[in-house]
Amino acid sequence: MDLSFSPSPPEAPRYDSGLKAWILSRYADVHAALREPTFCQVSARGPSTGPVDPIALSQMHAELQADIDRMSTEVWRERMVNIAHTLMNQAADRMSVNIVDHVIQPWSTAVMLSLSGADHALEARLSSIADLLFHKRENDETSLIEKEPRPAFVKKWFKWRRKNAEADLDRMRGSGQITISKSMFFGVSQTLPSFLAKAWLALLLHPDQLEMLRTEPHWMPYAVEELLRYAGIVHTLYRQATKDVVLGDAHIAKDERIILKLESANRDPIKFDSPDRLDITRRPTGNLGLGVGPYACAGGVIVRKALSLVTPAFLAAHPILDEGAPILWTGDTSIRRPVAVSVRFWKQSVEVRDHPHIGKLGL
Numbered sequence: 001m002d003l004s005f006s007p008s009p010p011e012a013p014r015y016d017s018g019l020k021a022w023i024l025s026r027y028a029d030v031h032a033a034l035r036e037p038t039f040c041q042v043s044a045r046g047p048s049t050g051p052v053d054p055i056a057l058s059q060m061h062a063e064l065q066a067d068i069d070r071m072s073t074e075v076w077r078e079r080m081v082n083i084a085h086t087l088m089n090q091a092a093d094r095m096s097v098n099i100v101d102h103v104i105q106p107w108s109t110a111v112m113l114s115l116s117g118a119d120h121a122l123e124a125r126l127s128s129i130a131d132l133l134f135h136k137r138e139n140d141e142t143s144l145i146e147k148e149p150r151p152a153f154v155k156k157w158f159k160w161r162r163k164n165a166e167a168d169l170d171r172m173r174g175s176g177q178i179t180i181s182k183s184m185f186f187g188v189s190q191t192l193p194s195f196l197a198k199a200w201l202a203l204l205l206h207p208d209q210l211e212m213l214r215t216e217p218h219w220m221p222y223a224v225e226e227l228l229r230y231a232g233i234v235h236t237l238y239r240q241a242t243k244d245v246v247l248g249d250a251h252i253a254k255d256e257r258i259i260l261k262l263e264s265a266n267r268d269p270i271k272f273d274s275p276d277r278l279d280i281t282r283r284p285t286g287n288l289g290l291g292v293g294p295y296a297c298a299g300g301v302i303v304r305k306a307l308s309l310v311t312p313a314f315l316a317a318h319p320i321l322d323e324g325a326p327i328l329w330t331g332d333t334s335i336r337r338p339v340a341v342s343v344r345f346w347k348q349s350v351e352v353r354d355h356p357h358i359g360k361l362g363l
């Protein structure tokens with residue numbers, strides 16, 4: 001079984017006059033475009049975001065790197081695993097549980113709180129910001145859950161709350177009340193849990209692969225790369241040419257926009273044998289799940305580490321998909337992720353001490 005939304009098959013580059021953009025979807029084309037130094041990042045709809053301030057960019061990378069260094073220690077390894085086991089044990093006591101709401105999101109919030117250094121008084125405030133931002137995509141115009149557009153005032157209200165939440169986060173960071181970088185806050189509160197949800201769902205839909213990973217954990221490094229390829233959450237990226245460029249068959253003129261179909265490229269049969277098959281023993285040959293080139297994911301180390309540390313705690317409880325409950329999705333012009341994945345467990349995970357940041361989440 002595939003992951004609900006199969007990407008469209010890769011095809012030769014073409015200029016879409018309706019969208020006024022080039023569409024690239026073959027692995028070789030998308031790979032080359034991501035590495036093209038004269039392409040700049042733009043949003044899906046809007047105009048060019050303009051040149052990025054190099055000082056702000058290097059500060060962002062330095063702050064993020066400090067968090068990555070902290071999270072690369074043994075203490076952090078243990079902390080991430082303990083939080084996962086505690087949550088898994090609580091979830092395993094229930095008949096059927098939506099792992100996105102009851103395991104994955106609380107895990108990422110607990111990790112974020114622990115990393116932030118927030119004192120007790122700030123924790124609730126910070127958790128509610130993370131919660132609001134994690135759920136923001138469910139309220140987006142392009143939400144896959146809400147087929148009907150929501151009334152304008154609801155959208156405006158959510159937008160206003162998100163703006164306030166971000167401003168509050170900036171205040172806490174600015175006053176030194178919390179120490180987490182903004183990129184890590186967003187990464188750990190939104191992108192990372194979204195990917196964990198889609199990666200675990202991919203395993204649940206392939207019980208043979210799930211079982212192999214549980215009983216033969218030495219496949220984990222390959223499984224992580226395969227899950228980034230098969231179940232990456234970023235389906236599309238957007239660029240604009242700052243110069244005329246010839247990219248394979250595409251003659252792209254200055255100022256033209258380029259739509260990069262990452263998900264299709266990760267399923268290109270010229271690059272990957274039987275690309276629609278999830279195979280955790282597949283030899284990694286360079287997937288595009290975290291991007292590549294000048295804007296490649298700066299949190300990649302943590303994404304790989306988190307998936308490989310937390311997945312064994314999940315598998316240890318012998319999860320099976322609850323087929324009686326629907327799988328719900330949400331998404332936008334760049335990301336697609338599941339918001340409800342119901343699971344039954346056969347066993348407890350393993351014994352661990354409760355982590356201080358879990359009790360406070362009211363679980």
Ligand code: HEM
Binds near residue numbers: 234
């Ligand atoms: C700890 C979690 C994460 C952090 C801190 C993080 C951080 C970042 C940052 C800072 C960038 C921008 C780099 C730049 O423009 O110089 C980036 C890009 C990117 N991230 Fe992540 N990320 C995280 C998780 C993820 C996950 C889970 C995925 C998908 C599975 C992902 C996919 C991407 C992709 C595809 C890009 C490239 C965007 C582009 O080329 O336009 N990230 N990430």
